[in-house]
Each structure stands twice: as C-alpha cells, then as structure tokens.
Amino acid sequence: MKIMKKILSILLVVMMVVGLAACGQEAQPAATGGNGPNPAAPSEPAQKGNDRLVVGFAQIGQESGWRDAETWSILNAAEEMGVDLKFSDGQQKQENQIKAIRSFIQQGVDVIGVAPVVETGWETVFKEAKDAGIPIVLVDRMAAVSDDLYACFIGSDFILEGQNACKEMARLLNNKGNIVELQGTVGASAATDRMKGFAEELKNYPDMKIIASQTGDFTRAKGKEVMEAFLKAHPGEINGVYAHNDDMALGAIEAIKDAGLKPGVDIKIVSIDGVKAIFEAMVAGEANVTVECNPLLGPQFFQVCKDLKEGKQVPKWVKSEEGIYRQETAAEDIKTRKY
C-alpha cells in the first residue's frame, strides 16, 4: 500500500511538472514548439520570406464516407495547388483539435482551417489565433463563437438543400401528391434545416402535402423500418419519399420493394447528399433525384486561404458548390463520383 502511495505521488509530481512546462510553452509561441502533428516542420522560416501558402487543417477524424471524401479532397487540392498543408486528425475529440490549432499557431501558419467536432468551447483558442494574427476558416460545420473570431465559413446551405429537394419533388409529382418524410437525427442542424427548407418551399405547392414524418436517424436500417410502418399506415396513399440523407432513402427503397411496389416509379424518391450508392440506385431506376451536399471542399477552401493571405476581402459564408443529380443523367454522373 505504501509503495502504491509513493508511486502515485511521484506520478502526480511528474504530471504537474510536465503540465507546467506545457503552459510555459503556450505562453511563448516563439519557443521550439515541436509538439504538434508535424514536429519536423521548421517553425519560424515558414512565416516570412516564403511565398508558399502554409495552411494548418484540423480535421475531425474518420467519421463517415462523406468526411473521408472531404479529407481526400483537402489533401488532394493542397498537392495540386502547391500548398504547404499541415494536416491533423482529431480522432473525434475537441481537445485534440484545440491542441492541433495551438501547434499551428506556434508554427506560424498563414491560415488555420478547422471542421469543429462540436459547436461550443472554441472562444479561447480562436482568440489565441486572432491575437497571433492568423485567420480561422471554419469548414462544413459552424462553431458557436462571435463573428469577429473567424474569417469565413465554408459549407452547405441545408435550408437551400431542403428547398431544392421540394422543387424536385414537385417536378416529379406534377405538383400534386402525398409525401412521407424521413428525418435525420433529432436535433442535428442538417435535419432541422432540411426539414425547414422543404416545409417553406412546400407552401408554394398547395396540392402537395407531407402525410407522415418520422426520424430515421440518418441510417439505412431505421430508414427501412420507418418506411415499412409508413407503407402499412398509409397503404396506396404515398406518392413520394423525401429523405434527409441518401442512406435512409436506400433503406426506404428496400421497404418499398418488399411491399411489392416499384421505388422510383410508383413512389418517387428524393434525397440529399449524393453518395455513390444512391447513384447506383438511380442507374437501376429505383431512385429519382439526389440533391448534392458536397464534401469536396478542398479547392474552395484553399482559394479562400489564398485570398486571406493576400489580404483580400472574403465573404463571411462561402456556400459550397452543389449540384442536383437526376435519374436521367445518373449513368454518366456516376463515373465522376469520388465517394
């Protein structure tokens, strides 16, 4: 027992010393500063006398196919555009992302990009970046901070996606019919705004209405289960399915087939995201439209970084370039899909 206590106290002392040392380092950014994801990178020379754009990017981590595509796009665009990119994988933890941002500040990068894993708790570290004169660019997710703490947000307009989905549905149904809605995870901004956008646009089409709306948690399994229940509660009444993401639509397609109906023909399918599997379904004639939510933000992101370095004005919200893909062209489009 005594030995245990001794070991514990030694451990505590060591931790405190290390903690102090870390604090000291943060207070003096000019120190060696090599505890970041890329310790070999020289810290000072990168800042001056070098025209090459140096960007630090703090990614959330591996999370979904969508995010993998975004990571791929950023790495790829950096190579193509000749940007010196310092990339950090946060492994879904805010503390890792904050650590990465601090180390980018120490290394004196030109711009810091971050896809915040959560909305809150960023004020302190963004302030540190601002004090060091490094602009922050938020990518695909917002952070709950005041406007002056970040330079620009690049991301999708979920409300617009919902509106576009509604317009496409109206086109497919000739402005008339009953729609069921598969919502995303309750409380997720993507789900809330996609619902809002669709509902707003729906007011323009008096003969179309949503007869049932339920959450499918953005997953295929739940999308199928909910659709099975919808088909039984409203037999023969459903003309269209609006799903907040492609995966739920894919689940719904299975449910519709099991019910002996033809998805894409008897019941029209409109969803959002644009993953490869929905293109395969469109080629097979089982889905109608997907409204893209583009993860390939790399080129736009580095363009903004370049503008910021050159001191140009950038808009506060750069909307990502997104398309609408329909069944008719799916066979061609699928060849260019990266994710």
Added chain:
Amino acid sequence: MKKITTNQIFWPLAAFIVLLVYNAFFAKNFFKISILDGHLYGNLIDILKNFAPLALLSIGMTLVIATGGVDISVGSVVAISGAIACSIIDGRLGIFDHSFVAALILALLSGIACGLWNGFLVAKVKIQPMVATLILMTAGRGIAQLITKGKIVTINSAPMMKEYYFLGAGYFLGLPFAFFIVVAVFTIVMILVKRTAFGLFLQSLGTNPKSSRLSGIKVDRIKLVVYTISGLMASIAGILISSNIKGADCNNAGLFIELDAILSVAIGGNSLNGGRFMIPASIVGALFVQCLTTTVYALGVPPEAISLLKAIVILVLCLFQSDSFRQKVFKGTGRWRKGADAA
C-alpha cells in the same frame, strides 16, 4: 390467480397484449394482414422480422446475466460480423470472394472469437464483466471499420446478394425467415439449458458462485461458454441486420442494441443480479420492445417525443413488475387483480 401474476412471464406478456389491444383501437391498419407475393404482409409480420436480431441478443444476454455478468460488447460484435459477411459477399477481402458459405462461417467464427475473448477476460483474468466487455465495445467498431476501410459496404450488385438478403428479409412458408432462425436457436438453447446439467450449473453459479465452485462446478468454464454463446448470438444478429439493409454500416449497425437487449432481459423479469432466469420471458421482452417501436411509428408520434414515451411505458411496466410497488399501491383492495385481468 396469484400463481399467474407471480409467474415471471405474466407481466411482459400482459404488457405485450395491452399494447396490441391499444393498437387495435388507435393505430390505423395495425392488424391488417394481407398476402403479397406468396407471403404474409402487415405490421405484425414486420414485428416478427425486425425483432429477430434483438431476440437472439436477448437469449445470449439472459444467459450472461444469469451468471451475474453482463455483455455490453454485443453491438460492436454485430458490426464486426456484418462487416465480415458483407465484405466477403461483395468480394472486397481478397479471400473467399463472393462465397456465401464462407461469409456466414467467417462471420459466425468472428462472433465466437469475440465471445471467447470476453469469456477469457471475465473467467480467467477476472476482470469485472462490465469493464471486460467495455473493451470490445470500444474496440469492436474500430475493428469493423478496419475491415470495411471506414466505408459503408453495399452489396446491391454482388452475385450472391439475393441469397444473403433472404436471411434477414426473405420469407419462408409465408413468414419471415429470420423468425425461423430465432425459433431454431431458441429450441437449441432451451434444450441445452433444460435437458443438460449445464442449465442447472448456470443457475447455481448465478445464485451463489462461491458455493458452486466449492461443490465442484467448473465456474470458469461455464462463464467462458455463456460469453461465447452471447458472441455467437451477436454475430447471427449482425448477419440478419446487414442482410436486411443489403449492406454493412459499421458506425450504426447495432448501435445501442446492447441496451435494448439488457432491457428485454429486464422486462422479462429476470434479475440482473444473476441466478434464476427464464429465456422465453426475455424473448417476450424483446417482442414488446420491438412492438413498442413499431407502434410509435404507426401512431405517428413526433420524433422528439419518442424517447420519452418509451421511457414512460417501460417505467410503468417495471413498476407493475415490482412486488413491493404492487403491494403498496393496491394493498387489500383486490382491484389491481381485476385491472390486470381486464388488461
């Protein structure tokens, strides 16, 4: 009368019937069953199909809980087994590509391996069951993602897709095939528990591990076996879940299903401290949980209210199951008995 209400399976069964009666009045078309493409079609049939994975997990979980343990890794094992099976069916692993039989065997083996690992940690290394299985719960999804390289595997265009889809969503003699899997597994496990010494040892182990060991029961070996069975059940459930959606979704397949499995066991009136157990009651518990989900969809409950509604229903059910609650509230009046009959 008392004999019936104190029977373990009475309360879950009563709750299930109450739910069905409620649906008969309030849920549109809930009981409508028609024939479609030569099989039965309706909400009740969906419940039989969708409750299959949960029923399998609750069988395994009942055995584990009977030993006084718990297995919270089953959700991750579901993801691993689905990932392996779909990767092989889709021909992504480079070995046994597109082989239906190999997909099933390897998926089941993965479940057995996971179960053995849990059993080893609990029985031999003597780690507390919650902690021991927490390890695989955390690591398991990572393993599954490594297998699928972090992507959702879709098997829509694979050559053996139809056969694989049949397991989780096909129909046999008019009923969901998955339901027959549950019946078969249930029968085998019941024989194991009721007709062999194993069941007796299991009960004795959960009631008093020390005296069981002193009377010569190989406690470690029994624990190893029950965790292995639980892993195997999880891998079958993983096959059914991935089959039903024609794909392996490592992030979401079986997410939080371990909680539903524990809930099914609890609704079945089994003591979570171990000891006496009743597998049929757990299965009725699973049936109740799935029926509740389907009911919520059929009624069109707003998504924000679902979790709360489920919690209230389960709370009420648990209160009725508690002897001391019943005695306190309905003491002497005899009214509760009538109430229960009417239900």
